[in-house]
Amino acid sequence: xxxxxxxxxxxxxxxxxxxxxxxxxxxxxxxxxxxxxxxxxxxxxxxxxxxxxxxxxxxxxxxxxxxxxxxxxxx
Amino acid sequence: xxxxxxxxxxxxxxxxxxxxxxxxxxxxxxxxxxxxxxxxxxxxxxxxxxxxxxxxxxxxxxxxxxxxxxxxxxx
Amino acid sequence: xxxxxxxxxxxxxxxxxxxxxxxxxxxxxxxxxxxxxxxxxxxxxxxxxxxxxxxxxxxxxxxxxxxxxxxxxxx
Amino acid sequence: xxxxxxxxxxxxxxxxxxxxxxxxxxxxxxxxxxxxxxxxxxxxxxxxxxxxxxxxxxxxxxxxxxxxxxxxxxx
Amino acid sequence: xxxxxxxxxxxxxxxxxxxxxxxxxxxxxxxxxxxxxxxxxxxxxxxxxxxxxxxxxxxxxxxxxxxxxxxxxxx
Amino acid sequence: xxxxxxxxxxxxxxxxxxxxxxxxxxxxxxxxxxxxxxxxxxxxxxxxxxxxxxxxxxxxxxxxxxxxxxxxxxx
Numbered sequence: 001x002x003x004x005x006x007x008x009x010x011x012x013x014x015x016x017x018x019x020x021x022x023x024x025x026x027x028x029x030x031x032x033x034x035x036x037x038x039x040x041x042x043x044x045x046x047x048x049x050x051x052x053x054x055x056x057x058x059x060x061x062x063x064x065x066x067x068x069x070x071x072x073x074x075x
Numbered sequence: 076x077x078x079x080x081x082x083x084x085x086x087x088x089x090x091x092x093x094x095x096x097x098x099x100x101x102x103x104x105x106x107x108x109x110x111x112x113x114x115x116x117x118x119x120x121x122x123x124x125x126x127x128x129x130x131x132x133x134x135x136x137x138x139x140x141x142x143x144x145x146x147x148x149x150x
Numbered sequence: 151x152x153x154x155x156x157x158x159x160x161x162x163x164x165x166x167x168x169x170x171x172x173x174x175x176x177x178x179x180x181x182x183x184x185x186x187x188x189x190x191x192x193x194x195x196x197x198x199x200x201x202x203x204x205x206x207x208x209x210x211x212x213x214x215x216x217x218x219x220x221x222x223x224x225x
Numbered sequence: 226x227x228x229x230x231x232x233x234x235x236x237x238x239x240x241x242x243x244x245x246x247x248x249x250x251x252x253x254x255x256x257x258x259x260x261x262x263x264x265x266x267x268x269x270x271x272x273x274x275x276x277x278x279x280x281x282x283x284x285x286x287x288x289x290x291x292x293x294x295x296x297x298x299x300x
Numbered sequence: 301x302x303x304x305x306x307x308x309x310x311x312x313x314x315x316x317x318x319x320x321x322x323x324x325x326x327x328x329x330x331x332x333x334x335x336x337x338x339x340x341x342x343x344x345x346x347x348x349x350x351x352x353x354x355x356x357x358x359x360x361x362x363x364x365x366x367x368x369x370x371x372x373x374x375x
Numbered sequence: 376x377x378x379x380x381x382x383x384x385x386x387x388x389x390x391x392x393x394x395x396x397x398x399x400x401x402x403x404x405x406x407x408x409x410x411x412x413x414x415x416x417x418x419x420x421x422x423x424x425x426x427x428x429x430x431x432x433x434x435x436x437x438x439x440x441x442x443x444x445x446x447x448x449x450x
Contacts, residue, residue: 003393009448018078018099022106024393028432031397033422046425047108050121054130055429057103061137062436070448073084073145093153093174097181122183125196129205132178136212148159148220168228168249172256197258200271204280207253211287223234223295243303243324247331272333275346279355282328286362298309298370318378318399322406347408350421354430357403361437373384373445 003027009070017071021064025056078102084145092146096139100131153177159220167221171213175206228252234295242296246288250281303327309370317371321364325356378402384445392446396439400431 004024011017033039046052068074079099086092108114121127143149154174161167183189196202218224229249236242258264271277293299304324311317333339346352368374379399386392408414421427443449 002390003397004389007388007390009389009443010450013082014079014084015077015082018103022078022103025432025436028393028397028435029428032428032431035422038423042423042425047110048113048117049426050117051124051127051130052426052429053104053107054127054134055426055433056107057100058130058134058137059429059433059436060103061100061134061141062433062440065137065141066436066440066443066448068084068141068145070443070450073141075085075145088157089154089159090152090157093178097153097178122185123188123192125192126199126202126205128179128182129202129209131182132175133205133209133212135178136175136209136216140212140216143159143216143220148216150160150220163232164229164234165227165232168253172228172253198263198267200267201274201277201280203254203257204277204284206257207250208280208284208287210253211250211284211291215287215291218234218291218295223291225235225295238307239304239309240302240307243328247303247328273338273342275342276349276352276355278329278332279352279359281332282325283355283359283362285328286325286359286366290362290366293309293366293370298366300310300370313382314379314384315377315382318403322378322403348413348417350417351424351427351430353404353407354427354434356407357400358430358434358437360403361400361434361441365437365441368384368441368445373441375385375445 003031009067011067011071014068014074017067017074018060018064021060021067024063024067025059078106084142086142086146089143089149092142092149093135093139096135096142099138099142100134153181159217161217161221164218164224167217167224168210168214171210171217174213174217175209228256234292236292236296239293239299242292242299243285243289246285246292249288249292250284303331309367311367311371314368314374317367317374318360318364321360321367324363324367325359378406384442386442386446389443389449392442392449393435393439396435396442399438399442400434 005020009020011020030039080095084095086095105114108117155170159170161170180189230245234245236245255264258267305320309320311320330339333342380395384395386395405414
């Protein structure tokens with residue numbers, strides 16, 4: 001199981017750092033429910049719940065804070 | 076898909092940093108539900124739920140913390 | 151739209167930093183629902199829900215962390 | 226309205242820092258509902274809801290992180 | 301009332317730092333409901349609610365971040 | 376009770392750091408409900424609730440931020 005794509009927090013740009021944050025957030029959520037069928041049933045419920053989407057946005061923001069620090073904010 | 080407008084966390088002022096935080100929060104939430112029609116149906120529900128709005132405020136605060144650090148707090 | 155009063159995170163004292171955190175949190179929540187009438191209807195519901203008030207307290211705490219760092223903790 | 230007792234984040238000990246975090250969290254929650262009567266009605270509901278108490282614990286943890294940094298962790 | 305056992309954030313090891321984070325989280329939650337009888341009634345409800353347990357895990361994570369920084373990550 | 380595997384926050388890679396974050400999050404949640412039978416009953420409910428899984432993702436993100444800082448982001 002890969003939880004960190006390329007096993008590195010370093011990215012070339014903020015955009016790539018943001019994509020990494022999204023991927024890392026999804027990989028952890030997947031790791032807690034590895035059954036594809038269960039995930040398939042839950043996806044539609046989840047996708048139409050705005051509060052779930054805000055909650056994911058929150059997780060991505062926290063992951064991104066770490067990635068941004070790892071890249072010294074791409075300054 | 077652009078997740079970070081201008082692909083940079085650097086802004087001229089705190090106000091622009093705050094606007095960037097709002098945009099970045101929205102772009103992630105949009106990325107998790109790219110279907111315009113579904114988003115259109117959910118928007119009114121969402122807009123009238125004060126707790127959803129506080130939750131978004133929370134996400135913006137986290138994004139802004141990262142952006143503010145990236146700009147050395149515009150000191 | 152002003153999201154950061156005075157366009158600065160610098161304040162003279164912790165008390166003023168705290169007031170700024172409260173204002174910044176409110177301005178983002180307002181920015182996500184600019185319709186005064188809708189906000190007016192929701193306010194009483196919101197004001198009597200202790201969990202909403204705790205949630206706002208949480209957002210203020212996060213904003214304040216950023217402002218405090220920006221002011222080097224007023225040391 | 227005082228949001229930061231003594232208008233300072235500096236405390237002599239971690240214990241006093243923790244007490245300050247509790248006070249600051251409560252003062253913000255109070256500031257969002259200044260009506261004593263409304264607060265009086267809500268208090269019992271609130272005090273018996275374990276999730277509300279965990280949520281307050283979370284806010285205190287965030288406030289304390291800021292206060293601890295302001296005091297260089299009392300090292 | 302003691303909110304910080306030993307009135308110090310310094311611990312010998314990460315394991316002890318983690319135990320301190322758990323204790324500090326519990327002491328704040330206890331401080332907001334000092335009535336032993338009320339806490340006794342709520343405990344079973346609380347212990348069987350997985351979301352409450354995740355929420356406590358979140359608070360402990362935030363407390364631990366502060367304690368880890370205070371100990372320079374035990375490096 | 377071990378709350379920090381190997382009693383160290385240092386890991387060789389980001390992937391191992393992420394695995395440690397997952398383990399530490401689970402160990403705290405387990406510590407708040409040590410009864411195996413109760414945990415067994417709750418697991419299916421929990422596993423099928425997408426919001427619970429997002430909430431765990433959030434906790435892992437916070438733990439990982441600490442571990443990443445402890446490892447100087449594996450730079």
